[in-house]
Amino acid sequence: MATIDFDSEKGGNGQPGGVQSVDRALQILEILSRDGHAGVSEIAEEIGIHKSSVSRLLGSLVSREMVHQNSDRGKYQLGFGILRLASSIPGRLSLVREARPVLESLAEEFKETVNLAVLRSNYAVNVDQAMGPSSLATYDWVGGLTPLHATSSGKVLLAALSADERDRILTEAGFHARTPRTITNREDLEKQLIDVAHDGYAETREELEIGLNAIAVPIYNHLGTVIGAVSISGPAFRFDPQKIPGLIDALRQAGIRISVQMGYTHR
Template sequence: MASDNFPGSDPDPDVDIAQAGGVQSVDRAMAILEILARDGNAGVSEIAEEMGIHKSTASRLLGSLVSREMVQQNSERGKYQLGFGILRLASSIPGRLSLVQEARPVLEALASEFKETVNLAVLRSNFAVNVDQAMGPSTLATYDWIGSLTPLHATSSGKVLLASLTADERDRILRETGLPARTLRTITSRKELETELLDVAHNGYATAIEEFEIGLCAIAVGIRNHLGVVIGAVSISGPAFRFDPTNKPGLVESLAQAGQLISSKMGYTGR
């Protein structure tokens, strides 16, 4: 007689049913967490109705989540919301996330779509430092920007990073670095720069039209972490004779989506 669950034995239908039920319970528990993350809070009836399950099932699942501190009940309103257990789990994620690793496929997709150079930059020692790059297919786009220190006031990534800082931190950096001219188009007026940074914050992107190098144009958007803090910038750059970031159809939208995608990979939820 075949023994239970050993190779060559007949499958136990009770085991299969139990496993299927367990998977379904996990799926439903995850759905509840997603509902609470989306809405902030919800009652048993609301959850049951959205998921198409009986109230007793929703109540049982919520009870399990409460016991694990994944969910907590608001004593005043009787509704449920995400609990501190979620925070404990989430707090272990950021330290394991690599911005370069998470951004890499997005950079490559942008480079392939627009056939130009895409860079990932972070703020280090008062400069925008390029930490990764995806090259477009053009033979003209061959410069390796990785490791390059670029001025914040004269580059699209730098402007995005500057616009995200507090006024005090931005003032400290600009007093230390000054606003040296890289080309005749470089912004060297603090007032003019501050005005442009307000536009960057409002529009969600920054451009640099031959401000860092003659013949080089670029556009960048910010990348946020799980706390909503800007931790980097992704930019697309190309030669001025063929790359006009303000007039290329779909560029701003695609770049914004790329920044949002990388941000979501870093834990940003948009709230």
């Protein structure tokens, strides 16, 4: 198992080597959280340390499953260890547990991928996933941080925020285009969020990835506060929520069922 040699890491700013190593490891996690993925050179340049030091730190993080290396591109992204830490929070553990049967039921009924997401650090993070029997995609979204403005779950979470909190998040996160269809105009996004709040669901059509459509509804807690979102996504060539009989109503009911399990009293 790779380890960080705390004694050999000497801080140039007066910090003990171990403390500096921890600080740099946290910086790496923050970079991966913000960008989704990054290579050794990119990380080294941003932090301002040698690539060999970054490689050692990444090796330790990989061994703890805090970071995962993408075998196709050689870049690094956050790993399942982060999700395990997040899921130790009682509320989220309960949400995942209560939602699981509903996710599986939706995936079985509509034969597509179903995800459960919560808001964390200006992103929608997927905390559970159920795959439909005919899903073409095999990508595991669990633990992935996705941009709020380009995902159906993200739009549901944004629409539930106060104007001040939404403004803070959007100002910090920005409106980076993930595809030519991503909404990058604040006024256009705000108009869409009004519709989301009114209709009770959000859709995205190839806004996160070309060829991927999705629809999501909110999940409430006992106070009536939105604490998460459940979504169904599928290939654009066959998945159009508006044209699939019963899908929107079934997804709404799924959101309510999970919410009731979390103490919500539906009115």
